[in-house]
Amino acid sequence: GNSVTQMEGPVTLSEEAFLTINCTYTATGYPSLFWYVQYPGEGLQLLLKATKADDKGSNKGFEATYRKETTSFHLEKGSVQVSDSAVYFCALISFQKLVFGTGTRLLVSP
């Protein structure tokens, strides 16, 4: 079935460092891809999405590009802040429901 694989965490960075969180997917066809973020004590929030190959989703300084050649949707940010500390989930649509990866915890220290 369709699935998403994310890198294991936690990812620990200093403020203003560059962030990459890897995500690869397995799917029939080209489903829409998403990054959701879960801040401590809160529910998930949609961070960005891409609906077709080569699309770039972006929001709040985060970016991810839908790469069908490598079946990837890596999340990047040029300069992280302490407030970006959260758990990040990569996801895809499969049979009218979101299928999530296991999540990657990001810890940013001042």
Next chain:
Amino acid sequence: KAGVTQTPRYLIKTRGQQVTLSCSPISGHRSVSWYQQTPGQGLQFLFEYFSETQRNKGNFPGRFSGRQFSNSRSEMNVSTLELGDSALYLCASSFPQGPNTGELFFGEGSRLTVL
């Protein structure tokens, strides 16, 4: 605009009991989805309701059930609780096409502990 509201936020039950969780969607949202979040299994889809009808269902045993009311509020029930049911249960609401677009709005969750 008020967000998705889930009650109760925390609860503790013992094995064999049953539990009901409630979800009030964002005003105007008629689709409600439920997910179970555990450290071992991650986020898993339980079911989705629209217009009081279950439109989609995940791979959970029949002990897990849900319903939706005419005001779009939803409840889920777990009967004969097992230790493995300990989890954060997340509700998400959306416009009717939300499950197809992936644009869901999540509540903060109900954390269930089964002893």
